[in-house]
C-alpha cells in the first residue's frame with residue numbers, strides 16, 4: 374500500500390527527532406513492503422523565519438490532504454515576542470483540523486521500570502491513556518486578552534464538546550480494561566460541574582465501564598502513587614496538558630511519550646508530548662522514542678498496520694533492554710546511534 378504523510382519537523386530537537394522517526398518508518402516500509410511518501414512543510418519558528426507566519430496556508434493544505442501528519446516540536450525563546458508565536462500556530466493547526474481528541478498513552482514495561490525516578494514496584498505494569506480534550510477550554514475561550522494592568526483568559530466548554538470527548542473516552546475504555554477516571558475541579562469550576570454531570574449521564578450508555586471521578590489536585594498525587602490503577606483518564610485541555618507531562622516521569626523521561634490527535638473525520642496528527650527542548654537541541658542527545666512511538670501510533674491508528682507498529686515497539690523494547698539508552702534515561706547513546714540500532718533490529722525481524 375502507499376501512504377501520503379505530511380511531516381512538520383519544526384524547531385529545536387524537532388528536526389533531529391523527525392529524521393529519526395522517518396528512518397524508522399522507512400525501515401518498516403522496506404521490511405513490510407509499503408510505500409510511505411513524505412511531504413515536508415514549514416511550521417513553527419522556522420516558518421516565522423521563512424515566511425513570517427508559523428502556520429503558512431500551504432502547510433494547512435498539505436495537512437488536510439495527507440493520510441496522516443507527523444509533527445516534531447515547535448517553539449523557542451526567540452519567537453516568544455513575535456505577534457504570532459509558534460505555539461499559536463500549533464493551536465491554530467489543531468483547531469483547523471478539528472483535532473478534539475488527544476490520546477497520550479503511558480506504558481511502563483518491566484524492562485524499563487527501573488529507569489523511573491519512582492520506585493520500580495510502583496510504576497511496573499502501568500498502562501493507561503490520558504484522553505485530553507484538545508480544541509476547547511482555556512486555550513481557546515474568548516475573551517483572551519493581555520493588557521498592561523490586567524489580563525483575562527476564558528474557561529468555556531459547551532455540553533456538546535464535553536459529550537464528544539467523554540464518549541470517545543468511554544468507547545476507548547470498552548476496548549481496554551473498562552475503567553474511566555474523569556478528572557475535573559467540580560468543587561470550584563462551573564465548567565467542571567457540567568463536565569461531571571455529563572460523565573454521569575453518558576455512563577448509563579456504558580454500564581460495563583467503572584467510573585471514578587477525581588479532582589485534579591488529588592489526581593496529580595494519585596498518578597504517581599498508584600499509577601497501575603488507571604486505565605482511561607479523561608480530562609479537559611489544560612489539566613490534560615499538565616497531567617501528561619507529570620505521567621511521563623513514570624516511564625523515566627518526557628522523551629518517551631508519543632501522542633495521537635484525532636478528529637471526527639480527516640487526517641490524524643501524531644507528535645511527541647514534549648516541546649522543542651532548546652537546552653539540548655543540536656547536541657544529538659535527545660531521546661527519539663517519543664517520535665518513534667508516535668510513528669508506531671500512526672501505523673496502528675491511521676493505517677491499521679498493527680504488525681508493523683508492534684515490530685517497532687518490540688524492537689525498541691529490546692534495544693533499550695540491551696542498554697541502548699539516551700542521556701535522559703542515564704545512558705550515553707546518541708539520537709542517531711539509537712535510531713541506527715533500532716533500524717538494525719527491525720531489519721533483523723526483532724529477534725534478540
Ligand code: NAD
Nearest residue numbers: 446447448449627628646647648649650652653659660701
Ligand atoms: P520541553 O518539553 O521542550 O522540555 C522540557 C525538558 O524535557 C527539557 O529539559 C528538555 O531537555 C527535556 N526533554 C524534552 N524532550 C526530550 C527528549 N526527547 N529527550 C530528552 N529530553 C527531553 O519544554 P520547555 O523547555 O518548557 O519548552 C520549550 C519550548 O517548546 C517552548 O517554546 C514550548 O512552548 C514548546 N513546546 C512545544 C510543544 C509542541 O511542539 N507540541 C510541546 C511543549 C512545549
Ligand code: IPM
Nearest residue numbers: 448460463464614646647648
Ligand atoms: C503540548 C504543548 C502545547 C499545549 C503548547 C506548546 C501550546 O505543551 O502539546 O502539550 O499546551 O498543548
Ligand code: MN
Nearest residue numbers: 614615618646
Ligand atoms: Mn504540554
